[in-house]
Amino acid sequence: MVKAIDNRRVRKNLPIVPEGATQRRSDRDTLARLWPYLWTYKWRVVAALSFMICAKLANVGVPLLLKNLVDRLAPNASSPQALLVVPVGLLVAYGLLRLSTSVFTELRELVFAKATEGAARSISLQVFSHLHALSLRFHLERQTGGMTRDIERGTRAVHSLISYSLYSIVPTLIEVTLVLSLLAVKFDMAFAWITLSALVVYIAFTVTVTTWRTRYRREMNELDSKAHTRAIDSLLNYETVKYFNNEAFESHRYDEALERLRRAGVKSQQTLSLLNAGQQTIIAVGLIAMLWRATEGVVAGRMTVGDLVMVNAFMIQLYIPLNFLGVIYREIKQSLTDLDKMFTLMLREREVADAPDARPLLLKGHGVQAAPSVRFDHVHFAYDPARPILHDVSFEIPAGQTVAVVGPSGSGKSTLARLLYRFYDVQQGRITVHGHDVQGLTQDSLRRAIGIVPQDTVLFNDTVAYNIAYGRPEATREEVEQAARAARIHDFITSTPGGYGTMVGERGLKLSGGEKQRVAIARTLLKNPPILVFDEATSALDSANERAIQAELAAVAQGKTVLVIAHRLSTIVNAHEILVMEHGRIIERGTHPLLLGANGRYAQMWRLQQAGEHGQGQLGPQG
Known part of the structure; x- marks a missing residue:
């Protein structure tokens, strides 16, 4: 009061x-x-x-x-x-x-x-x-x-x-x-x-x-x-x-x-x-x-x-x-x-503020949150007016489907996730969720509907349990452990002397990169939102853990609207649609087989990665 x-x-x-x-x-x-x-x-x-x-x-x-x-x-x-x-x-x-x-x-x-x-x-x-x-x-x-x-x-x-x-x-x-x-x-x-x-x-x-x-x-x-x-x-x-x-x-x-x-x-x-x-x-x-x-x-x-x-x-x-x-x-x-x-x-002005008539995003359907469609409609964006990032980007993620975005560093892939979260507002075009322009929705309701596993994971200087439960603070201990199992980190946690009470240190520096990433996956799975964003979600994991977690993520993504940002193409071959970005533009789009058959930029990236993985496999025994 x-x-x-x-x-x-x-x-x-x-x-x-x-x-x-x-x-x-x-x-x-x-x-x-x-x-x-x-x-x-x-x-x-x-x-x-x-x-x-x-x-x-x-x-x-x-x-x-x-x-x-x-x-x-x-x-x-x-x-x-x-x-x-x-x-x-x-x-x-x-x-x-x-x-x-x-x-x-x-x-x-x-x-x-x-x-x-x-x-x-x-x-x-x-x-x-x-x-x-x-x-x-x-x-x-x-x-x-x-x-x-x-x-x-x-x-x-x-x-x-x-x-x-x-x-x-x-x-x-x-x-x-x-x-x-x-x-x-x-x-x-x-x-x-x-x-x-x-x-x-x-x-x-x-x-x-x-x-x-x-x-x-x-x-x-x-x-x-x-x-x-x-x-x-x-x-x-x-x-x-x-x-x-x-x-x-x-x-x-x-x-x-x-x-x-x-x-x-x-x-x-x-x-x-x-x-x-x-x-x-x-x-x-x-x-x-x-x-x-x-x-x-x-x-x-x-x-x-x-x-x-x-x-x-x-x-x-x-x-x-x-x-x-x-x-x-x-x-x-x-x-x-x-x-x-x-x-x-x-008194600093909010660059991104709710409109006076902003309304909450309602996704209820039969007692649960229904997966919405997400659409980018002729989006132009620049962090600095002198350096545009996105040029006339248009695509749609149909409700309950997965769209993956690939491309070289600096092509604007992670910017898509930031704009969807409304960390920034677009200068031209619009982004809609469930048919509603995100600038007409309350930020709180929009972000409650989205879960993200970021490329760079930063943890609070608190316990492992606290960091996982941060995805849904009211969650029970059983739900926290269930999310940890899905992220393949439960066994590691229980093997430590402090268990779920282990302190992770400033920004999570006591954990390895892969461990931090699995904690980030666990807290996003615990949040269980209808929209998921995976921004290089498994980039810090070894191949065995990556394959196991990819299977878990695929199961969790069923019935949800998913945006996957990836460098490793082998992780997105089953996406409903793959977008290839370069210099802030979509230069190719289609399914994995279709893009390979087109023999364009995606096919070239695929061949390079396959050759690189084969070369690394040959290097191991020689080392």
């Missing part, structure tokens, strides 16, 4: 940022985007503000009591009884006020903690969901290390922003207003003007210098993200680094990034020292002016010693939080910058 409210409120009046675009918005815009998340917890916001005001009223009352206590203890006190009774009462009241300040402060933080944590959770979840909704193009171009760093800093920024603004800036402003009012009413306006002048100079200096040095902090963050990205990228490609003995090269590249980060950090610290020195100078001048004025009043008889103590206590209470204003302001500015980066991710 909260998530739905957040989505509606946050997106209602906000611009959409096209993919690839970056735009730095004002701090006010960033705060406006954050506010709806907090306002979801209205009563907590109001209660926290009330407790904060009570805490500041109690805090301002402390110097007033201190003044009365000092004056009562003066040598000219009226009676010995007063010297005993009155100070005791004032001391008790003083202690109660001090305690009240702490109690109200803790109540404020206790009440508002749920709002802070809830807002951070809602924002993080929405960013996570939106990143999954963005197009494949975005994820192919992203820098994982830098992006995760931005999300991490953005989530932390929610806590920092609320902490510094609600717990530091706003209370200090309330206290300054109360103190200035008291000084102006109780004494002459000079005290208020001195205090106000010192505060104005202090704040102006702090804001000016902090704004100037924010660029150094922003540069540090950018360099930190680059260094983190470089480290993550190198560690993810650990094997490649080892293959080419480039550990020293990677360390040198990382050290270059760290050196730039170090120089930016030193510059940031130098400017921070300048800021702190200037702040202390302004505080010292203001404090001296106030105490000089108060001392002069005591000597002239206009003020008591208690008044002098009260003024000094007020100044200390004001300048202690102001002493950290530079740090607080810098952190608030940095938190706003970090939060804006995360909001920018959330």
Whole structure:
């Protein structure tokens, strides 16, 4: 419920940022985007503000009591009884006020903690969901290390922003207003003007210098993200680094990034020292002016010693939080910058989005999902306008039949699967499933109807059982094992010490290529969709396992609509139709016998592969 409210409120009046675009918005815009998340917890916001005001009223009352206590203890006190009774009462009241300040402060933080944590959770979840909704193009171009760093800093920024603004800036402003009012009413306006002048100079200096040095902090963050990205990228490609003995090269590249980060950090610290020195100078001048004025009043008889103590206590209470204003302001500015980066991710436009009137794909027939027909109708497509991939591609996969696509690398075969999944939208022509244009269907219903075994299998860093069950998370253990048997990997799994609880490692690197591919086949078989896409589904398998799994796949494909993308022609000889692609065009089509009889490009590929397999068979004994 909260998530739905957040989505509606946050997106209602906000611009959409096209993919690839970056735009730095004002701090006010960033705060406006954050506010709806907090306002979801209205009563907590109001209660926290009330407790904060009570805490500041109690805090301002402390110097007033201190003044009365000092004056009562003066040598000219009226009676010995007063010297005993009155100070005791004032001391008790003083202690109660001090305690009240702490109690109200803790109540404020206790009440508002749920709002802070809830807002951070809602924002993080929405960013996570939106990143999954963005197009494949975005994820192919992203820098994982830098992006995760931005999300991490953005989530932390929610806590920092609320902490510094609600717990530091706003209370200090309330206290300054109360103190200035008291000084102006109780004494002459000079005290208020001195205090106000010192505060104005202090704040102006702090804001000016902090704004100037924010660029150094922003540069540090950018360099930190680059260094983190470089480290993550190198560690993810650990094997490649080892293959080419480039550990020293990677360390040198990382050290270059760290050196730039170090120089930016030193510059940031130098400017921070300048800021702190200037702040202390302004505080010292203001404090001296106030105490000089108060001392002069005591000597002239206009003020008591208690008044002098009260003024000094007020100044200390004001300048202690102001002493950290530079740090607080810098952190608030940095938190706003970090939060804006995360909001920018959330506002990235989806390249592939459901149409407003998109409808779900319904394939029910006699209680089960009926296999639909799939049609590519004069499809033109290019990832980059300067380099077209598909040229006027038209073919149909009749319901319940298998169509195979073959051709050299780069001919556009895998692009067909990406377009069918709607990872991208075609520039011209259309793709239909069950007679419906896929751009008029909801992506969720379309993808639920399709299962794919990709050419490059990537697994989650979790157990074998988790990765197989990912095809249908609600599946039972028996169904998972049945899918593993069909993919000819059950015996291997049970032979390992951990069985189905064996961890596969980052991206499945603890498994061989063939084992990963069989896990991918198992999870697709477990999903059991009416449309299947096999993109080189058995390319990493040995001949014996390939023949066994091909038989299983053929049995599973019965009654389903199947698109097979293959290099090895022996795996698709039984397809209902074979398409030969070259340079993004279909140059031949027909059954296996028909294409061999035509003696064209397919026949040539067949002869080359047969000769290659025969040659490999002869090479084995000689080796």
